[in-house]
Amino acid sequence: MTENLIKNVVAAMQDSLTDEQLQKLENVLAISLHGLEVREECTQLVTSERHWERILKMYIASKRLENCAESTMIAYKRCISMLFIGLNKKIHEITTNDLRYYLAMYQEQRKISLSYLETLRHYISSFFTWATDEGYINRDPSRRLRRVKVPQKLKKPYTAEEREHLKDIAKTERDVAIMELLYSTAGRIGEVVSINREDVDFPNREIVIYGQKGKKERKVYLTEGCIYHLKKYLASRTDDNPALFVVDRKPYSRLQREAIQTMLRKLGTEAGIHAHPHKFRRTLLTDAGTRGVPLQEIQAYAGHAKPDTTMLYVSVKDETVKASFMRLMA
Structure with missing residues (x-):
């Protein structure tokens, strides 16, 4: 059994090692396993x-x-x-x-x-x-x-140009409204698809959403662009479904996360942009940090329990670091 084990290990590594290295590996195995009994484990x-x-x-x-x-x-x-x-x-x-x-x-x-x-x-x-x-x-x-x-890879947010391009090629007003809401609220996709029409407080430009993680409610806010496209989309609706976003065909059921993921993937392919729902969340949090919103407030807006989690989302732009250094240190 020991001999077979050594042969199998050497055979598995022959494409990755030179002949000299294979011989060295075989010698090390032979020495290390000498005097030991190797038995096959029963895995029935x-x-x-x-x-x-x-x-x-x-x-x-x-x-x-x-x-x-x-x-x-x-x-x-x-x-x-x-x-x-x-x-x-x-x-x-x-x-x-x-x-x-x-x-x-x-x-x-x-x-x-x-x-x-x-x-x-x-x-x-x-x-x-x-x-x-x-x-x-x-x-x-x-x-x-x-x-x-x-390896820690920097996940890039959308640029302002990329967001505008995606909206320009969107097929429906609903899709534009979805992208605006994903950005404005920094909501997780599961939180966004569960929103109902009555949840939107248009006069105060805010929504109270129920967090998927931690099961906590938090208040998020709407940009002027988001308000405009939401009202335009809702005005075009003829159904009575309470859901904020519905499919565009009868019986107009609530739109599910998979549909939004598919929509963005197709738009991204057409635009040559890596597009997915969570990227809008990262973009809003990054933009908030760039514009001077304190980390603690960004953390509360995102619904994160720990600031370390928020820091994984908030990308610090090189030009911002340079500007701060030149202003405060140089």
């Missing part, structure tokens, strides 16, 4: 014990009590279920090496990004830490899983 499907499913249900229930968004709970459930099905082991038998193996295989087979790999590690670690704290298992196998180092 465990059908007699599904205890992990009951534990997972309790875990999801605890996340629900913490006011986690429904989409987050679905992601947790899917991730943990796939883990147990993939490993085919009882919860108390899972080791740190099992978790490392699963994450490594998941990344290799699905070619996921480092960012998504870190998300999976976080989900897994959260579950096993909770299971240990609750006494379902004696030790936490995820404790020694290291965080994945994700």
Whole structure:
């Protein structure tokens, strides 16, 4: 078994290493594994014990009590279920090496990004830490899983020209109103699609939206452009659906997030712009920071629990840094 293991490892690395490096690898493996007994682990499907499913249900229930968004709970459930099905082991038998193996295989087979790999590690670690704290298992196998180092890429907001271009090529007044509202409110797409007509306070130019994360209400405001296009869109409506945005065909049901994502993706392709709903949120927060709105106020407007989260969204432009330096330091 040891000899086969060495052969398999060397064969898997032959396209990545030189002949000299392969020989070195084979020597290191032979020396390291000498005197050790290597046995193949039994991975037959465990059908007699599904205890992990009951534990997972309790875990999801605890996340629900913490006011986690429904989409987050679905992601947790899917991730943990796939883990147990993939490993085919009882919860108390899972080791740190099992978790490392699963994450490594998941990344290799699905070619996921480092960012998504870190998300999976976080989900897994959260579950096993909770299971240990609750006494379902004696030790936490995820404790020694290291965080994945994700390269920090600056996610750029829309430029003013890009936003205008998207509105110019929009197919309907509704689509323009959606883009104006996404920008003005810095709302998450799930928050925007849940808004009703009666929620819009036109005289005071504000909306109280119910946050997806943290389940907190917060007040957001509307620009003059947003007010103009919303009124123009609503004046064209002939239906009685209470939803602020509806599909443009009967029975005029509430517009869903997937429809907005598709609309923006098509406009972006046509304009040669990377366009998606969340980018409007980043753009508003960046513009607010550039124009001098204090970070604490931007944090409250965005509905963030921590200022660190806000800083991930607020891009600091080089020219702004230079202007401040020259004014205050030079």
